Amino acid sequence: MNPAAAPGRAVHGPWDVWSGCTPDCATHALPRVPAAEIARRTAAFARRVGRALTDGERLADPVRLRAHARGLLDALGIRVEGAAALTAGGGPGTLIVVNHISWLDIPALLAVEPVTLLAKREVGGWPVVGGLARRAGTYFIDRTNPRQLPHAIAELTGLLASGRSVAVFPQATTWCTTDQGTFRRATFQAALDAGAPVRPVTLGYTQGGRPSTVAAFCGEDTFAASLRRVLAARALAIRVTAHPAPAGEGLDRRGLAALAERAVLGGRVPAREGAPAVPAQVSTPAVPSPRRHPEPAARHHV
Template sequence: MSSTLRFVIAILIVAFYTLPLMLVQELALRTRLLSDRIVPRLWHRLTLGVLGVRVRMEGRPSTQRPQMIVANHVSWLDILVLGSLDGVHFIAKSEMRGWPILGTFARQQRSVFVERERRRTSPEQAREIAERLADGDPMVLFAEGTTGDGNRLLPFKSTLFSAAQLALASDRAESVTVQPVAITYLSKGGLRLDRRERAALSWIGDTDLLPNLVTVLQARPVDIVVRYGDPIPFLAKGDRKTVTREAEAQVRAMLTAGLRGTEI
């Protein structure tokens, strides 16, 4: 089957179930008759199936709230991958708000959109994230601030970790649980990826979304491993830079072990 035909079929299938699910999600948001986390998780799982992406989870996700999930970032696929495993909400770049389909679902999933390049807006953005954490919403932060090539970890930025401290100002919790998570792109077509192939699947910088989607479809099945690290309690008097370094060290160790096929 040609890549063009495979792409068209995938888009048609996703379109077939997306509109009805969006309507159900809108109903959930407006009426609270059902949890607004159910439909996004279902959509993510269905779409991963259409794309031929298989996800394996390792480790134990924390059930403690408030919770900030801190992960590395390789591709737009990371959102579908983490969203398929649990009812989470994302801290996303502001540009994503205008994306077709993904942007709409990001809004309906109650993502917080941030402008990382505008440092003056960081305190306001941190307060919005803090409110969501204090309300019990598990928030996903891609702490590198951008996407990498999947072969190495970029330094974590500590700015938005301040949201964890702000969430404790309401006195509704004694600490925020920071859960490190490593996303490893492991194989395609049943064969382990090398560095070049892994980088080709990543979505870096200003790369257009559609060509990357075609690359993913051509590589199917793609196997991705999500490994959960040890939860880190962030106390009201904790230091965000210390917590950032600890989370970064865990994610780097898990990513390295996943790429090498070893245990940690």
């Protein structure tokens, strides 16, 4: 195998990685809803997007942002479960580290607690999602240029030190289930430099209580195709599980990332090159992985 094409390896920069997941991974766990329900959801979603865009810069207001995020999910027939506070009160902001499955991860987080999002620069140009992300105050970074990494970490440190909580996706790309990928460590250095707490969060997708990959936004998938699947998904729910902050004296960014990764990815740390997998210390069940195929670079690393 070409080393540059190996799943999870860096491609263009320190945060730009390949994923082994493709659009074929995204499948319905239950029969689709009727066409009339799809039409109703489509109209409701369009209205909600229009209202959010009309709000302009006011969308960044936490109260408005949370209401719009909840409204978008409600229009799609999606329920958010298990929500709890994501941030620690007082002092520096919280670095919220989350697994990445779908574009729906973003409204799911914002529906629980409005925070600053860290996203790649290209997201700002995406249809629908890009406009909403810009107006919501998302902080965009250039992941293709390694020379920008120290500057980006310094700015993230400043955000956390100022008291702003920031949600990041350390896997750097999307995967179809909660037990894949590895965490990039750079953003954890910002938490250490700012003295900020780290909150590991797992996002899991189900349909009628069954694990589902229908919301996965992977590989060469398009937003339109993903939206069509979501509009047709029956009983889709997003479970937001906030884990305790990683504990340990004198942790460096490597150790901090490993503990957070273990918590977020269902109690399993995927083996890195030259190292065995770390035994699980938590009991969150992992969702079985559907078949995957080698694929060109995943484009959807938010």
